[in-house]
Every structure is written in structure tokens, then in C-alpha cells.
Amino acid sequence: MNQVVLKKAPKEAGTSGAGLAVDSVTVSYRNGLTALTNVNFSIPRGTITALVGVNGSGKSTLFKAIMGFVPLAGGSVSIMSLPARQALTKNLVAYVPQAEEVDWNFPILVEDVVMMGRYGHMNFLRIPSSNDRRKVDEALERVGMSAYRKRQIGELSGGQKKRVFLARALAQEGQVILLDEPFTGVDVTTEEAIIALLRDLRDEGRVMLVSTHNLGSVPEFCDRAVLLLNRTVLASGTTHDVFTRDNLEQTFGGVLRHFVLGGSALHDDEDARSVTVLTDDERPFVLYGDKAHSTSGPTSAASEEKGGS
Numbered sequence: 001m002n003q004v005v006l007k008k009a010p011k012e013a014g015t016s017g018a019g020l021a022v023d024s025v026t027v028s029y030r031n032g033l034t035a036l037t038n039v040n041f042s043i044p045r046g047t048i049t050a051l052v053g054v055n056g057s058g059k060s061t062l063f064k065a066i067m068g069f070v071p072l073a074g075g076s077v078s079i080m081s082l083p084a085r086q087a088l089t090k091n092l093v094a095y096v097p098q099a100e101e102v103d104w105n106f107p108i109l110v111e112d113v114v115m116m117g118r119y120g121h122m123n124f125l126r127i128p129s130s131n132d133r134r135k136v137d138e139a140l141e142r143v144g145m146s147a148y149r150k151r152q153i154g155e156l157s158g159g160q161k162k163r164v165f166l167a168r169a170l171a172q173e174g175q176v177i178l179l180d181e182p183f184t185g186v187d188v189t190t191e192e193a194i195i196a197l198l199r200d201l202r203d204e205g206r207v208m209l210v211s212t213h214n215l216g217s218v219p220e221f222c223d224r225a226v227l228l229l230n231r232t233v234l235a236s237g238t239t240h241d242v243f244t245r246d247n248l249e250q251t252f253g254g255v256l257r258h259f260v261l262g263g264s265a266l267h268d269d270e271d272a273r274s275v276t277v278l279t280d281d282e283r284p285f286v287l288y289g290d291k292a293h294s295t296s297g298p299t300s301a302a303s304e305e306k307g308g309s
């Protein structure tokens with residue numbers, strides 16, 4: 001297991017206000033498939049938002065639309081109160097892609113991947129300044145990857161690769177950070193370290209949108225959630241309000257594994273309470289009692305389950 005300690009940065013005051021606003025966004029691919037239809041939500045600064053939905057519901061497409069990698073067939077995106085294009089030019093948005101999106105055979109050192117986060121701050125010659133080097137050093141240090149800086153990126157484990165791409169986002173100093181499934185294939189220790197880092201970034205007033213199938217982690221560290229269903233938003237808002245059993249059952253439909261334990265299967269006394277476990281494919285979301293939104297209880301049980309697998 002990777003033992004990683006992410007270094008804490010000094011806290012600044014969190015900042016509220018407009019972070020990311022997605023307004024009536026529709027995206028169609030060239031093959032004619034409409035992957036997103038009329039998507040609306042907004043996220044304030046200083047928050048972490050979960051983006052959840054079944055495979056193919058459009059999570060990655062949404063990230064690509066925000067990044068301007070795929071054109072919008074309709075609607076608009078604004079970032080820190082600026083039109084997306086302007087915010088992207090100002091380097092305000094950092095993107096941590098899914099592992100599958102990256103060519104790991106490309107021969108490049110860890111420190112050079114992180115330096116890519118500085119490109120937008122350099123002139124066209126791309127000669128790093130001492131400040132650029134310092135930002136790269138700090139970012140590697142903060143994700144606990146300094147010792148690996150001279151390694152080829154393809155030689156790292158899945159969790160280490162994630163941390164390097166997080167370091168690239170930190171070096172970029174993005175105010176909005178988009179993370180596409182950052183916990184897939186990482187062990188519990190690394191997951192917890194990444195969550196601790198995201199919390200620190202939240203306290204600095206940044207905006208994070210995190211797609212994940214780890215439903216159990218969402219109430220633990222996400223203030224808000226956006227649930228995608230049928231290529232549009234089923235619900236968005238605070239985790240407390242929208243990350244409910246009803247919404248999750250609608251969002252995941254038949255693919256959600258759903259267990260309810262109660263009676264003699266759970267208790268050897270008269271305790272009438274039940275436990276509901278909702279799981280997509282990774283860390284389960286556990287509800288105690290009938291209609292609870294979430295509790296702090298499931299986290300450790302869920303961690304043990306993942307850790308033991």
C-alpha cells in the first residue's frame with residue numbers, strides 16, 4: 001500500500017460567490033449522439049461537488065465541455081463569473097483526466113508532467129522561470145511525490161499517477177479543478193490523502209467538481225452533488241438535500257446494488273432499525289434507519305471493505 005502524506009498548505013479564508021455555472025448546456029458528438037441535453041447547475045466558490053451518474057451518463061463529456069475540448073451545441077458555461085473561454089485563457093481551470101485518457105507510454109518525467117501545469121503562465125518559448133520551478137517543487141511536495149520526480153510517468157502505480165496529475169493541477173494554480181474519477185484504482189490511504197488535499201483547496205476558496213462512483217465517499221467530503229440521469233441533471237444542490245435514497249435509486253436505476261439488512265440478519269435483540277447499502281461499483285453508500293440522508297457512520301465500514309478487497 002502506498003503510504004502517502006499530503007502536506008498541508010497554509011489556510012486562507014474561504015471565498016463564497018460564483019464559481020462554476022453551467023447554463024442550458026447541450027453537447028452532441030460528431031457521430032450525432034447527444035451526450036448532454038439542457039444541463040443546468042451552479043457551484044459556489046469554496047466547495048467540493050460530486051458528479052455522479054451511471055457509465056455513459058455524460059460525466060466526462062461535461063468536463064470536456066467545460067474545458068472547451070468539445071463544442072457546445074447550446075447553452076453556456078461561466079467560470080468565476082467569466083465566460084468559459086476567457087477563464088480558460090487565464091488558466092483558471094485545471095483538469096485531472098481519467099487514467100484511460102492519458103497515453104502512459106509517452107516518455108516524459110514526472111516533473112515535466114507537473115511543469116505542463118505552468119505552460120499557461122509562460123511565454124511561447126516555454127522556458128521555466130525560477131518561480132515556475134518553485135511552483136512545481138511545491139506541488140510535488142504537497143502530493144508527496146517529490147521523491148519520484150525523475151521517474152518516467154509510465155513507471156508509476158495508478159495512485160501515484162493520480163497524484164502527479166493532481167500536482168499538475170496545483171502547479172497550474174487553477175481556481176476551478178475538475179477531477180474525473182480520481183479514486184478509481186487507488187488504495188484507501190491515497191484516497192484519504194487526496195480527500196484531505198481537496199478539503200484544503202476548498203478552504204482556499206477553490207471550486208472542485210469530482211466525478212466518482214464511490215458513493216460512500218460523497219457525504220464524507222462533498223458539500224454538494226450533481227446527479228446525472230438520461231443525459232441531463234436529475235438534481236443538484238447540497239449533498240444533504242440531493243444525495244438521497246430516492247434520487248440515487250433514480251440515478252442508478254437497475255445498476256445500483258441495493259441491500260437492506262434488518263431484523264435477525266442484523267440484530268440479536270429487538271432493535272427495529274435497518275441498514276441500507278447502496279452501491280454503484282465502488283465504495284458503498286450506507287444509510288442507517290429508513291429515510292436518513294446520510295450519516296458519519298458508514299465511512300469506516302466502507303473503508304474497511306475497500307481496504308480488504
Ligand SMILES: Nc1ncnc2c1ncn2[C@@H]1O[C@H](COP(=O)(O)OP(=O)(O)OP(=O)(O)O)[C@@H](O)[C@H]1O
Nearest residue numbers: 029030031033035054055056057058059060061062
Ligand atoms: N468521442 C465521442 N464520440 C462519440 N460519442 C462519445 C464520445 N465520447 C463519449 N461518447 C458517448 O457519450 C456518452 C457519454 O459518455 P461519457 O464518457 O461522457 O460518460 P461518463 O458518464 O463519463 O461514463 P463513465 O462513468 O463510463 O466514465 C456515451 O454514450 C458515450 O458513448
